[in-house]
Amino acid sequence: MPTPERTSLDEIVGAGRDLLESGGLDGLTMQAVAHRVGVRAPSLYKRVRNRNELIALIAHATVRELGARVDAAAGDPDGDPRPALRRVARAARDFAHERPAGFRLVFTPGAEPRLDTDALEASIAPVLRLASGLAGEEHALDATRTFTAWLTGFVSMELAGAFRLGGDVERAFEFGLARLTSAFADGLRDRGLL
């Protein structure tokens, strides 16, 4: 048996997530992470290849948590997809408010950490199912992309402070949600389910 680990990878990633939230990407230095887990910076390199990999691990953990929340929010597969979609949207937004830096990290890749497409797809699966129920099988993918684009865009702009000038953000959120839902519900209508 190897010597039991003193500082696990989970600890490192957790510390990294905390630091990311408190100080942004700039605050996420290897020294800061090391200090938080009670170790010197070079020791981290036994668990993590380099800083970019740590960032990728943080993004991955964040996506997994978001996916779990969205999945829980989606709920009963046989229920009305419209309230379920609303729960999903709120769950994602709540999550973004709790971990804004993590949310930004996940939904603003392209630069450093390659987007973890698989994990993201998994967390989107529930939305795809709801969209299928609303807009019909043939429009499920397009509707999902429209919905997720709106949702992530809205939350990103909200986090960025783009909505600070006037207006009620909550109302705008409900407005967009309602209009999108009803726009997708054409699928229900077409199939005589409405």
Added chain:
Amino acid sequence: MPTPERTSLDEIVGAGRDLLESGGLDGLTMQAVAHRVGVRAPSLYKRVRNRNELIALIAHATVRELGARVDAAAGDPDGDPRPALRRVARAARDFAHERPAGFRLVFTPGAEPRLDTDALEASIAPVLRLASGLAGEEHALDATRTFTAWLTGFVSMELAGAFRLGGDVERAFEFGLARLTSAFADGLRDRGLL
């Protein structure tokens, strides 16, 4: 009269924008910028306070250019807002495809460069006008936010490669555009203009 400038601020910002596109934020080092304008790094600090300010200036210039394009795409204020909205969406997306790194920089703040809210609002003004024509005065702001959220979210995800797995991105874009436009057109209908 002071000595005429040899390397202007515009030159520096322009070089910075080019470097941003070719090498991302990491490639945007002061030395690289200096080398590109034919100068040593310390000399840049005569024009720019520090690297963050340079990044902010780059973001500002990018927003201004985007705003000009959107404004041009919006076109005739008295025309049908629906095709105008489509032109605006395409103009923004085209711009993002031309300068992906710049687009990301502008629409992913919160971290480093504080969002230039004023410039952004200005570039959104045409959309606000179109949204007002479509959804009515009382829903103009909400509709604008829904539309811009969808648009920036869609483009961001597209740039991040989130749409690589299956499906036709072009079709998804047109789908979202059409559904949103028709969802907003309730305003037209309510006022008996449709």
Added chain:
DNA sequence: TGATACATAGCTATGATGGCTACGGTCAAT
């Protein structure tokens, strides 16, 4: 016209910080 003063551009040199590597010491399990 010619000399001086000054503002500005640019440089070299230097400090500080952070990522990362090399290597060595320590301790537990075998």
Added chain:
DNA sequence: ATTGACCGTAGCCATCATAGCTATGTATCA
């Protein structure tokens, strides 16, 4: 004792940023 995992010290290199110097050219005044 040997092995292997863990962690530290020391050090390298790149980058941002600053301090202080030199040079150049314009402007002003004799």
